[in-house]
Amino acid sequence: MTQSFIPxxxxxxxxxxxxxxxxxxxxxxxxxxxxxxxxxxxxxxxxVNAKGSVAVQNGTSGIHIALKLLGVSExxxxxxxxLTFIAAVNPIKYCGASPVFMDCDESLGLDPQxxxxxxxxxxxxxxxxxxxxxxxxxxxxxIVVHVFGNMSDMxxxxxxxxxxxxxxxxxxxxxxxxxYTKGKLKGKFAGTIGKIGVYSFNGxxxxxxxxGGMIVSDDINLLExxxxxxxxxxxxxxYYTHDxxxxxxxxxxxxxALGLAQLEQLENFINVKKRNYDLYRNxxxxxxxxxxxxxxxxTRPNYWFYxxxxxxxxxxxxxxxxxxxxxxxxxxxxxWDLIHEQLPYQDTQxxxxxxxxxxxxxxxxxxxxxxxxxxxxxxxxxxxxELNR
Numbered sequence: 001m002t003q004s005f006i007p008x009x010x011x012x013x014x015x016x017x018x019x020x021x022x023x024x025x026x027x028x029x030x031x032x033x034x035x036x037x038x039x040x041x042x043x044x045x046x047x048v049n050a051k052g053s054v055a056v057q058n059g060t061s062g063i064h065i066a067l068k069l070l071g072v073s074e075x076x077x078x079x080x081x082x083l084t085f086i087a088a089v090n091p092i093k094y095c096g097a098s099p100v101f102m103d104c105d106e107s108l109g110l111d112p113q114x115x116x117x118x119x120x121x122x123x124x125x126x127x128x129x130x131x132x133x134x135x136x137x138x139x140x141x142x143i144v145v146h147v148f149g150n151m152s153d154m155x156x157x158x159x160x161x162x163x164x165x166x167x168x169x170x171x172x173x174x175x176x177x178x179x180y181t182k183g184k185l186k187g188k189f190a191g192t193i194g195k196i197g198v199y200s201f202n203g204x205x206x207x208x209x210x211x212g213g214m215i216v217s218d219d220i221n222l223l224e225x226x227x228x229x230x231x232x233x234x235x236x237x238x239y240y241t242h243d244x245x246x247x248x249x250x251x252x253x254x255x256x257a258l259g260l261a262q263l264e265q266l267e268n269f270i271n272v273k274k275r276n277y278d279l280y281r282n283x284x285x286x287x288x289x290x291x292x293x294x295x296x297x298x299t300r301p302n303y304w305f306y307x308x309x310x311x312x313x314x315x316x317x318x319x320x321x322x323x324x325x326x327x328x329x330x331x332x333x334x335x336w337d338l339i340h341e342q343l344p345y346q347d348t349q350x351x352x353x354x355x356x357x358x359x360x361x362x363x364x365x366x367x368x369x370x371x372x373x374x375x376x377x378x379x380x381x382x383x384x385x386e387l388n389r
Contacts, residue, residue, distance in 0.1 A: 034253025055251035059173035059200030109152030146175035149304030168194030177302035273303035289314025
């Protein structure tokens with residue numbers, strides 16, 4: 001008997017999605033205008049306790065606009081992690097600027113200790129600007145990525161960024177719903193701690209609009225400019241007058257209809273993901289060589305993706321595990337190749353990268369869908385246990 005396929009991460013569309021999308025179609029509001037867009041922006045703003053939101057086409061466009069809002073351009077540099085999806089970094093190049101790649105810490109997020117050493121020793125202040133001694137370019141901003149929904153060390157990173165007057169863009173595309181439960185940032189959601197935050201609602205995210213994203217900030221002026229830029233910089237509501245180069249980056253009403261229905265279920269999705277994360281973690285204690293990457297203490301994570309770490313005690317290497325899982329109709333994937341070694345970025349600066357290499361060869365993502373059942377988790381665990389015999 002053929003076993004059913006267990007995907008890595010697929011959406012759960014069992015709420016009001018069809019109802020809301022059907023209404024949008026019946027009302028004939030399907031493009032980049034319509035009431036669901038405004039409602040979705042309002043509900044996201046309220047959920048993460050931000051001052052405002054701007055709905056966009058995807059997380060990548062959101063990061064691009066965030067960089068434009070901060071004035072990033074040619075002759076500038078932006079500090080960014082090397083261990084992340086390349087979409088977090090490509091927008092730097094869209095602006096004509098260059099990344100400076102930073103290592104990760106044990107959370108997979110940007111390493112604040114190495115960040116501080118780099119800023120202290122490799123940069124110098126000239127007037128109001130921070131200059132990279134090696135390139136003579138201005139360090140304009142920092143991009144922080146909350147990998148797999150795990151909060152980066154924002155307490156340390158924000159302290160360092162504030163010392164150097166560097167704005168922080170939070171790539172929270174994987175982390176909507178993650179927030180601090182204790183400490184100086186208690187109650188603050190991922191995406192609302194830096195100057196600008198960006199969420200993604202891609203098809204494999206914890207909540208989806210098929211494709212889509214959201215810019216959030218407490219700076220209302222920045223949000224107004226974001227709305228302007230994402231609607232082709234149209235400066236008159238009726239006449240086709242444009243005062244600068246804009247972008248066709250707005251979310252559609254159909255996408256927002258999906259998003260509203262998904263947001264209504266987000267806390268339940270997180271509960272399911274936590275249950276399955278705990279089940280994996282507990283069962284892995286009896287399998288030599290396997291463990292799960294922990295989520296940061298003093299936070300409530302959204303448990304979006306599970307990072308399974310492989311040690312030398314496990315008899316198979318990463319690629320062999322992925323293949324054997326596939327042979328059993330179970331989807332898994334490796335973590336991303338490091339960006340500073342990708343062809344478009346081989347001539348850019350990478351500062352003291354070490355831990356990221358260890359994670360590159362030792363982490364696999366295993367099934368974590370919001371609709372994943374406990375029985376399916378047990379099936380994944382059974383295969384992994386049998387491979388260890």
